Amino acid sequence: MAAIARKSAAPAAAKGKFDAEVDVIIIGSGVAGLATALFSCWHGNKVLLLEKASQLGGTTRKAAFWYWVPNNAAMRAAGTKDPKKDCIAYMARLSRPEIYNPHAPHFGVPAWEYSHYEAIYDNASTATELLSKKSALEYRHCDFVPDYWAELPEDKAPNGRVLLPKDARETMSDGGEVAIRSMSGAAKRDGVDIRTGHRVQRLVSNSAGEVIGVEADTAKGKKRFLARKAVVFCTGGFTHDVELRKNYLSAPVYGGCAARSNEGDFIYIAGAVGAQLRNMNYAWMCPIVFEKAMARDPGLIGTFSPSGDSMIYVNKEGRRVANEKLAYNEMAQVFFQWDGARSEYPNLLLMAVWDQRSQDHSASDEYGRFIVPPGTDDAHVIKGATLAALSKAIRDRLERYKGVTGGLTLAPDFEKTLAATIARFNGFASGGKDLDFQRGERQVELLFNGSVAPSPSASNPTMFPISEEGPYYAALLTGGNLDTKGGPKTNVSGQVVDDQDKPIAGLYGVGNCVASASARAYWAGGATIGPILAFSYLAAAAANKERKKLAK
């Protein structure tokens, strides 16, 4: 990532010369940027794509790149029904649970959100098929993958909506690399002008107040680019801007696995031209390894797969507080439960604790697992020959971070409580039934359970008694973002709107840099990327129809 600092986002006037003139400028080279560039280009537009970092791909490159496409072609071919009304009910129910009303118009959710759900349902598959047909992104159908809330009555198509880049490996973890390679290859092939190391700082507006370009800082100085039709931001969220996180998110997250260049640039840039912001309080969330976040590790991956059967999470008192195998977006929120009686986040850090069995059989360097194989960086792993030694080691490790955790320490009787917690868990594991948190009872939990020892508890492969003998292992976990969900409000054509819901002429946004209608929800694996393809498709179509604007 180029170390070019953010400067004023106040829009620049049109006067002065431009370094390039095109029809459509795209900012950002993750899936949203590349897809919008491709679709724009296929409409016959001259397209310039600017990327702040030195490498293409943004957060997408780090993603598994599952993509959630309701009623996709493979489902239709297989005869799997995915009725529009039910699919939208599923999206609405999970996004706005507190106002969801199955009997109300729009299921009780705001018209804006409903319109976005419809747009996703109606366009994600069309976009997917076009990308595939043009050999920009071919896919394979993962019909065995369940939605994260497959058990809800609203989910009439609980399996079948998830696709994956065709050439991704068997474990489905490297889809992002594959997709970025494939899509950026197609973009170059089809004539998209791609430039890295360009940090867009502000818009250029003409005298009518229309957006007609951008100014970017590069290692070689300031550049100005003219967009005759539209500027489309696809710059990701604000996961790595501490101030924005503090001021908008509903939880005090320590970071996340978005690309380090996701610093909320578009919040500042669009804000400076009067964009309305929306859903600023929400994020795509996942547990993260706390010490990797503290180290600002650019390779940080969210703990999508909480592997290990003889493994539990305990809080500073030594108690389990949740089902460890909860889908990642839901698990992440457990860390931010607030205790008003004590004015503290009692679960701000949880300690994953496991034994040699899980270490031997459930280690992997994929999906952000905290149980890692020998030879991998394991600086985050705390070890102890006995529970007493492990407790002491955890206590010592926490001491290092006291200044940034509000002084979080283990309770004096942590070790004793931990032993009791393990005994109770072991009873549940032997019986196959978690009477406290129902671990292992939902489909998504099995999907992310990872490898376990060859002879797991027959009835529930997510649990196995933790050994009475050491060594034991632990890792500090907290909640983080994949990326944020809030940003300028767009209509379904991707046009950014002002305080009166009127489009700001020439300005578009797609992806995590603009508001997501998913609010609280993580509908399924790929619920980020599938909808992005739909909106890239719609934004490119609308941008293509824009009249050319006066450059003064």
Next chain:
Amino acid sequence: MAAIARKSAAPAAAKGKFDAEVDVIIIGSGVAGLATALFSCWHGNKVLLLEKASQLGGTTRKAAFWYWVPNNAAMRAAGTKDPKKDCIAYMARLSRPEIYNPHAPHFGVPAWEYSHYEAIYDNASTATELLSKKSALEYRHCDFVPDYWAELPEDKAPNGRVLLPKDARETMSDGGEVAIRSMSGAAKRDGVDIRTGHRVQRLVSNSAGEVIGVEADTAKGKKRFLARKAVVFCTGGFTHDVELRKNYLSAPVYGGCAARSNEGDFIYIAGAVGAQLRNMNYAWMCPIVFEKAMARDPGLIGTFSPSGDSMIYVNKEGRRVANEKLAYNEMAQVFFQWDGARSEYPNLLLMAVWDQRSQDHSASDEYGRFIVPPGTDDAHVIKGATLAALSKAIRDRLERYKGVTGGLTLAPDFEKTLAATIARFNGFASGGKDLDFQRGERQVELLFNGSVAPSPSASNPTMFPISEEGPYYAALLTGGNLDTKGGPKTNVSGQVVDDQDKPIAGLYGVGNCVASASARAYWAGGATIGPILAFSYLAAAAANKERKKLAK
């Protein structure tokens, strides 16, 4: 409130005639507006105050108007020590518990917040004394009132920081009426031009981009006003703008007790000139009577005093989930605990349940109590001769609201669980010790306990066994706002800053319409108004020093 709709906030150009020309324009007539107007006027400025509603006073008129003034003159006179460093530590600890660090510079909180805590400590008393000396707001010292976290080791002055308008009644509940009468009287006396029914829609900027006035809509059409020195917004938060609540707050509140005119006007107006927003996720919170919020009752007062000793709150399953006597800001957050395993807010509504004893001895129409005396509007009270009848009546009442509560209903065995909950609570009440939630163990709980029957449990007056015989009563509660805390970021002089932390020339804000550095915290009763007086004082001083601007 005048029913003038919000229109475009895009700033207007200077050209055209003005209906009045003054030095300083103040928008809003709550405590922030009146205090800033008074201080400005005492600097010798010509001041115009515009109020959107038909009545002066905004939210302040509904408030008890306790004001929290660290190291105030009465404390100093009494020899009560309130060291600055400890007072700021107390503020920091509660505002940002997750990063508070007693050993770090600024206690680990951002420099911006620290600077605001300092400004409060250094100026609230000065402002208070000046208002008193000028007979605009005389006070009495409530040295018996504890801070809400009086037990924290950081609180070295747990009693004595709270003041009250001198002529407020014995129960201290009508301070707002008294203060507005007194302050607006002084403003008129001292020549402030006060106009109601003026909805400011947008700023007026000169060609240098400086703010030089406002445009307002009135029943008699559009008016334009020139401010030679400064425009100061004191327009309150966004409690009554559903869209802003949804897009920014960390909890899905149903409303609150702010004046109905608090619709976030300044978010739109300042946003249109590139103001940076801050702490948008936080609010001053309190439980509210759900049905009053649903009825959009303009007289809604937060449940500051959860009165009744033979009274408990239960959730839809019939279980207690919190200490009912928790200070209101903390109690309110209990309603928004999230259950990720079920994708629901299990406590979104809690049912307060009480018996005839509490009805007879703890009823009052002050401080938003839900136990109200005969002859008062009790539409929110649900009654039943037996627990079975009460349960049935609650069930029926909830049915009415299913469409706006995500279908919230009582669990099938609610009645049985409620009976068991009451039995357990009664045991605690008899012994004077709440083993589940420590009810009655903190000073603030006694402060707000209200009247109880003449012979309460000797050791703990907050608890008494609920009668085994009916009638029983219930009320639906949820969490709400006093008002919101987020808005444009200001420096300690009240100047609104842009994305580069540079003041937007001529634009100021004070009170709930701008960002509060208190973040999560409610330090004490009056922690809203005390700091507002400090910032009114500072903003007026800075505005007074502004050079006069070109009106073109």
